[in-house]
Amino acid sequence: MEKDIKTKSGLLTSSNKEEVPWILSEVNSILKKRRGSATRTYGRHAIILMSGGMDSSVLAGLLIDKTDFILHPLFIRRGSRAQKWEERGHDYFYKFYSEKYPNRFNHGKKITVEVPPLELKKYRNREQLKKYGHPMRNVVLQSLGVQYAANLSSELNIDIRTVFTATVPDDSFPHSSLLALRTTTLLACIESGDWQWNVSSPLLDNTVLGQPYNKAELIKYAINKKIPLERTRTCIEKGEDPCLRCPECLSRVKAFETAGVPYV
Numbered sequence: 001m002e003k004d005i006k007t008k009s010g011l012l013t014s015s016n017k018e019e020v021p022w023i024l025s026e027v028n029s030i031l032k033k034r035r036g037s038a039t040r041t042y043g044r045h046a047i048i049l050m051s052g053g054m055d056s057s058v059l060a061g062l063l064i065d066k067t068d069f070i071l072h073p074l075f076i077r078r079g080s081r082a083q084k085w086e087e088r089g090h091d092y093f094y095k096f097y098s099e100k101y102p103n104r105f106n107h108g109k110k111i112t113v114e115v116p117p118l119e120l121k122k123y124r125n126r127e128q129l130k131k132y133g134h135p136m137r138n139v140v141l142q143s144l145g146v147q148y149a150a151n152l153s154s155e156l157n158i159d160i161r162t163v164f165t166a167t168v169p170d171d172s173f174p175h176s177s178l179l180a181l182r183t184t185t186l187l188a189c190i191e192s193g194d195w196q197w198n199v200s201s202p203l204l205d206n207t208v209l210g211q212p213y214n215k216a217e218l219i220k221y222a223i224n225k226k227i228p229l230e231r232t233r234t235c236i237e238k239g240e241d242p243c244l245r246c247p248e249c250l251s252r253v254k255a256f257e258t259a260g261v262p263y264v
């Protein structure tokens, strides 16, 4: 009889650092067997999910600087409390990159899809939400990226099969892992019958930029390249000014401390 998979919390894996490593190597090996590589990206075009936050706003700059990808950003009005400010951040960076690099950053799209739907967002167990996040939230956002890729491919008569998201190593939910991203890639390939899909975060998957980037490293890079971090929105609360109390605010403050630069 097969033994239970052992992680720190038994069969429940409560963080992206806890999952047993052989699962990632098995998923990688399925992709490698089927298409020759687990991580290869096909073509120069990529969709990038942009939220107006720090990680995705800096990731776009990194990809323009260090790779030859042509990026097509997707902003999802997902019904968050801070949506208005997130959208304002996104709009600033859309203009910032598309005016500077019109051939590398273009065909942006905004869509309105509640993720998760408001009716399904109420939990009795707040602790569970804090630890695991909304189940399948990221995969829904990434699937919308895949759908935009298919839609724009047909509009431009090209093949876009890469979707980038900005998961950083600092994130801790189980869905913020290379395994989750690789599994979404596998699902996109199987579901569409097209084995060229790649859904990944270049900040976690060092095959794209040659190294992973955590939040502190993103901050240092942004300052060096004069990317205006004060225009990004991190706080998940409703007010215009960051609350400096929510987990996202605290993680931003900590990242500035680690980077050794004043918080903005």
Ligand SMILES: [Zn+2]
Residues within 6 Å of the ligand: 234, 235, 236, 237, 242, 243, 244, 245, 246, 247, 248, 249
């Ligand atoms: Zn906050």
